[in-house]
Amino acid sequence: MKSFPGVGGSDGAGTVEELGEGVTSFQKGDRVLLQCLDYVPDRGTFQQYAIADAHRISKIPNNLSFDEAATVPLGLATAAVGLYAPKAPMGGAALTPPWVEGGKDKYKDQPALVTGGSSSVGQFAIQLLKLSGFNPIISTTSARNFDYVRAAGATHVVDYHTTPYASLRAAVEKITAAPIPVVYDAISSDDSQRASWDILAPNGAMVVTTGMRQPVVGKPGEDAEDGKHLARVYGSVDAVKDVEFGNQLYASLTELLESGALKPNQVEILPNGLAGVPDAVARFGRGAISGAKLVARVGETP
Numbered sequence: 001m002k003s004f005p006g007v008g009g010s011d012g013a014g015t016v017e018e019l020g021e022g023v024t025s026f027q028k029g030d031r032v033l034l035q036c037l038d039y040v041p042d043r044g045t046f047q048q049y050a051i052a053d054a055h056r057i058s059k060i061p062n063n064l065s066f067d068e069a070a071t072v073p074l075g076l077a078t079a080a081v082g083l084y085a086p087k088a089p090m091g092g093a094a095l096t097p098p099w100v101e102g103g104k105d106k107y108k109d110q111p112a113l114v115t116g117g118s119s120s121v122g123q124f125a126i127q128l129l130k131l132s133g134f135n136p137i138i139s140t141t142s143a144r145n146f147d148y149v150r151a152a153g154a155t156h157v158v159d160y161h162t163t164p165y166a167s168l169r170a171a172v173e174k175i176t177a178a179p180i181p182v183v184y185d186a187i188s189s190d191d192s193q194r195a196s197w198d199i200l201a202p203n204g205a206m207v208v209t210t211g212m213r214q215p216v217v218g219k220p221g222e223d224a225e226d227g228k229h230l231a232r233v234y235g236s237v238d239a240v241k242d243v244e245f246g247n248q249l250y251a252s253l254t255e256l257l258e259s260g261a262l263k264p265n266q267v268e269i270l271p272n273g274l275a276g277v278p279d280a281v282a283r284f285g286r287g288a289i290s291g292a293k294l295v296a297r298v299g300e301t302p
């Protein structure tokens with residue numbers, strides 16, 4: 001929060017009620033999704049009406065509900081910025097995004113690893129890597145989420161309960177003998193970071209989601225002596241200096257969702273709208289959320 005009172009809520013979906021001056025790409029009544037900026041009072045999504053920049057909203061295609069659409073922005077931005085944004089202390093791995101010319105399938109048949117494939121960020125990272133052509137895509141998850149993670153595009157799933165991170169390298173080597181040029185460590189626990197860094201090939205890139213927390217391997221935004229690059233991501237396209245990065249993603253998003261190239265997270269609706277959020281946060285703290293994004297319908301708040 002930069003100022004108080006602040007309004008929380010990063011992601012949202014709803015109907016355009018009013019257009020700012022000069023906005024021609026949307027109409028009143030359009031169904032749109034958005035990621036708020038900076039949690040300032042008129043932007044946060046934990047309220048009935050929020051203001052959004054026209055370049056940072058996308059129309060929701062008919063095949064998605066508001067609930068599903070609201071699961072997309074932060075998870076997708078964290079995955080996309082980590083993989084495709086330029087290298088920087090808070091940046092990405094600088095791969096070519098699949099939504100720009102020449103990006104789709106550019107990394108055909110190169111292997112990739114994603115820890116936490118059933119997390120919101122992880123399942124978007126898998127989907128993006130698939131669009132980029134990576135194959136095989138190996139991911140860690142609980143056995144109960146194997147099908148969900150495969151549906152996102154993982155070709156191989158490893159149960160991190162029966163294969164701890166200390167044994168992950170051996171498990172990956174059984175799947176492929178090829179060097180792994182990209183690892184997206186969506187979980188970024190100390191043990192997943194160490195295992196991911198060890199598995200990453202020289203000159204490869206690894207993304208961590210530690211936010212302001214210092215990673216336990218590598219130096220954010222820098223190459224190690226063996227050329228391994230550590231990308232520490234901030235989950236907003238507005239954290240990327242080049243505004244075109246976010247503009248292009250948001251301009252492509254409706255089509256990516258409509259075609260099914262990108263799928264939203266599984267959804268769990270909270271009871272009582274925003275009044276259900278404190279319990280949800282407590283569940284999150286206990287690690288009791290699995291393979292789903294929790295959605296509060298603001299209008300159902302008592």
Ligand SMILES: NC(=O)c1ccc[n+]([C@@H]2O[C@H](COP(=O)([O-])OP(=O)(O)OC[C@H]3O[C@@H](n4cnc5c(N)ncnc54)[C@H](OP(=O)(O)O)[C@@H]3O)[C@@H](O)[C@H]2O)c1
Pocket residue numbers: 074075078115116117118119120121122140141142143145160186187188189192208209210211212233234235236289290291292
């Ligand atoms: N830097 C940023 O800007 C930024 C932005 C967004 C998120 N994040 C961070 O990124 C991480 C992921 O966020 P999220 O919202 O995507 O999380 P989430 O959806 O809440 O993650 C829940 C999932 O994590 C999985 N999980 C937990 N421990 C695991 C482990 N050791 N190995 C593999 N999977 C594990 C669980 O899988 P199973 O149920 O299958 O066991 C569960 O499905 C979090 O640490 C979050 O703080 C950072």
